[in-house]
Amino acid sequence: MVMPQSDDYPALCDALLDTIGRIAARHWCPATGGNFSARIDDQLRLITRSGRDKTRLSRADLMLCDARGKALNPADKPSDETALHARLYQLDSRIGAVLHTHSSTATVLSRLSHGSSLSIHGFEMQKAIHGQTSHLDALDVPIFDNTQDIDALAERVAERWPADATVVPALLVRGHGLYAWGRDLNEAYRHVEGLEFLFECVWQERLATRDLS
Numbered sequence: 001m002v003m004p005q006s007d008d009y010p011a012l013c014d015a016l017l018d019t020i021g022r023i024a025a026r027h028w029c030p031a032t033g034g035n036f037s038a039r040i041d042d043q044l045r046l047i048t049r050s051g052r053d054k055t056r057l058s059r060a061d062l063m064l065c066d067a068r069g070k071a072l073n074p075a076d077k078p079s080d081e082t083a084l085h086a087r088l089y090q091l092d093s094r095i096g097a098v099l100h101t102h103s104s105t106a107t108v109l110s111r112l113s114h115g116s117s118l119s120i121h122g123f124e125m126q127k128a129i130h131g132q133t134s135h136l137d138a139l140d141v142p143i144f145d146n147t148q149d150i151d152a153l154a155e156r157v158a159e160r161w162p163a164d165a166t167v168v169p170a171l172l173v174r175g176h177g178l179y180a181w182g183r184d185l186n187e188a189y190r191h192v193e194g195l196e197f198l199f200e201c202v203w204q205e206r207l208a209t210r211d212l213s
């Protein structure tokens with residue numbers, strides 16, 4: 001049997017590279033930080049290789065994993081955080097893309113937020129996030145403590161996953177960055193952009209009011 005290759009999916013490769021390029025242009029994945037994936041079908045995931053400079057990727061920097069996050073070709077090294085991507089796709093079959101960024105604002109805000117979520121309210125931009133219909137509602141982004149044990153992190157995310165359909169399509173890893181997802185790459189990108197905007201607003205507001213807690 002011929003093993004599938006990422007090159008077998010040129011349109012999806014190019015769409016993922018375009019999305020990463022837009023994110024990199026916003027300086028949300030410096031110094032190789034960040035990882036990015038898309039669901040191909042029930043079995044296959046397209047994901048960034050580990051340690052690559054996300055500002056200058058080509059098709060050769062993408063590879064295939066199975067649904068458990070195992071490289072199809074054992075010689076390939078997927079992102080160190082593949083297990084979390086794999087778990088998210090498993091938790092919700094509607095997720096089509098997962099994007100992970102390392103903006104300075106998300107990093108600092110998550111460190112200063114000592115609770116288990118960051119509550120955002122009062123901003124019109126909340127409606128950029130799937131399921132949000134009003135600035136009057138609270139958008140609670142879950143926060144997880146950082147760890148180098150990504151399997152354990154994925155487990156904690158699964159444990160907190162709500163049984164109903166009210167999942168905010170994002171989470172923060174403290175002192176690390178943002179994971180956001182969507183039904184396709186465009187929606188996932190909109191979630192990243194909307195949330196990064198909201199984080200910036202919350203941070204600016206805290207600075208202006210000198211409320212850094």
Ligand SMILES: CSC[C@@H](O)[C@@H](O)C(=O)COP(=O)(O)O
Pocket residue numbers: 031032033034035048049050051052078079080081100102
């Ligand atoms: C350069 S620090 C960032 C990494 O430790 C990690 O968090 C990250 O986002 C990128 O890892 P990668 O293995 O390239 O997908």
Ligand SMILES: [Zn+2]
Pocket residue numbers: 033034035081100102176177
């Ligand atoms: Zn990371």
